[in-house]
Amino acid sequence: MAPKRNSKYTLPVPLPEGKILDDVEGKQWTLGKMIGSGGFGLIYLAFPANKTADDARHVIKVEYQENGPLFSELKFYQRAAKQDCIKKWIALNQLDYLGIPQFYGSGLTTFKGRSYRFMVMERLGIDLQKLLGLNGTFTKSTVLHLGVRMLDVLEYIHENEYIHGDIKAANLLLGYKNPDQVYLADYGLSYRYCPNGNHKQYQENPKKSHNGTMEFTSLDAHKGVALSRRSDLEILGYCMLRWACGKLPWEGDLADPLAVQRAKANLLDELPESVLRWAPSRSSCCEIAHFLECASSLAYNEKPDYQMFKKILNSGETPLGPLAFSTSGHGTEVRAPHKQKVDLRKAATKEVNQTLNSLTEKKLHGERSAAWRGERGEKLGGWINNETAQDSTRRRQPSHMPQEYVSEIQNYLQKYSCIQSSNSSYKRHQDFTRPDINKSRPLDWWKYDTDTDTTGEVAMEAEGSHFTLSEEMKRSVYVYGSLILFLLVLIFLALYFL
Secondary structure: OOOOOOOOOOOOOOOOOOOEEEOOOOOEEEEEEEEEEEOOEEEEEEEEOOOOHHHOOEEEEEEEOOOOHHHHHHHHHHHHOOHHHHHHHHHHOOOOOOOOOOEEEEEEEEEOOEEEEEEEEEOEEEEHHHHHHHHOOOOHHHHHHHHHHHHHHHHHHHHOOEEOOOOOHHHEEEEOOOOOOEEEOOOOOOEEOOHHHOOOOOOOOHHHOOOOOOOOOOHHHHOOOOOOHHHHHHHHHHHHHHHHHOOOOOHHHOOOHHHHHHHHHHHHHOOOHHHHHHOOOOOOOHHHHHHHHHHHOOOOOOOOOHHHHHHHHOOOOOOOOOOOOEOOOOOEOOOOOOOOHHHHHHHHHHHHHHHHHHHHHHHHOOOHHHHHHOOOOOOOOOOOOOOOOHHHOOOOOOOOOOOOOOOHHHHHHHHOOOOOOOOOOOOOOOOOOOOOOOOOOOOOOOOOOOOOOOOOOOEEEEOOEEEEOOHHHHHHHHHHHHHHHHHHHHHHHHHHHO
16 A cells, blocks of 8 residues: 555755755755645755756755655656656657656755755646636636646556556646646555556555545545556546546545545435536536546556546547646636626627537538437447456446436537526447446546437428428528527626627
């Protein structure tokens, strides 16, 4: 089990600014000013001894030598995160970058009779917890973008026999040079789950229960089980839910680890409905619900299908652009507060125009509706046999899907709190097969089918005659009715914000 944040660990006495540190390779580093503390160590700006403080593009993390987290992080970098290995992985997987901070060196030093361990790392920018504290949530696109980037990192470290075990906004930092890049830092709780290719065995240990950050740690950690790959994915799922919704169902019970454990078990047992019920009415967490459902269905020692999980978060497999809260080369740009009505009005007008254009294209090109619904033939593989012992099998039973959906137009209107969603019918595709049930669900079960008319024939009585609308006429009524509705909404928004 990864080292627990033990109360006997203490923050070290700060080292004096300007102190020269010699790493194990003989390189000399000059300590700059202290910029923070984390866990049980201190963080300083640093620069090579032959350069000036103006070139402080490194940081040095310092702990007392007897402390555990920095030693664990050092071992992770020495075994699994060498720069040549990371570069080969980036080239092999055709990535633009991999969000693991660069390691430059380490060593020991003494001050006032105490021995210190230090690590020299790449300097990074602001952490996402500070950005999250400004608005409380991130946009849906940002949350899914962050999820895909973290899957890139997790796939790499998992392939190198390690799990992170402490994913959270405070450990995600933007790049110092390029704030459009995001890095997963702090490997003090990293754990070698598969040393020399031999996966740890599932074994509950109450003495090691509830390890990690209480809000996000996995059910395995609550039970004292050595963490595995499914733990990292589960933790990431909780993080995305928190970033999207602003809170988690168990945040009021953090002083009671058992209550938190029960709340997480209930959430996973009732997926996807539990997440969809928890999500605010103006946000959609369908992808997160599906992500958590697949993560909780993994066996203890099962290798995740990382590409499948990425496709859940990015079904169109579109290239990832800049993050929503940063602009390349211009530092960090946080979303404007809701009080800035002018910006909101512009955003609303822009999105209305985009939606109207989209609807017009669908009317002129009916064949696009099939592509818009998504492919029906995709299936998930890799389900393991249900006879695997104890909790090493899947943890939960399947649950029925909800019978209502929110249409594309209603989703947009709800985003600006203009109207309440009307009664609609949620259509499930039948491609996502599982061995333990006869029903099936596809990878893209949350996508909507606009060509399906759930009301049957539309009959009209006129001058004693009975008329039945054709499918094309019904589509025309739907499109032009939607256009009129959006124009009315646009007028309402213009009047409201002017």
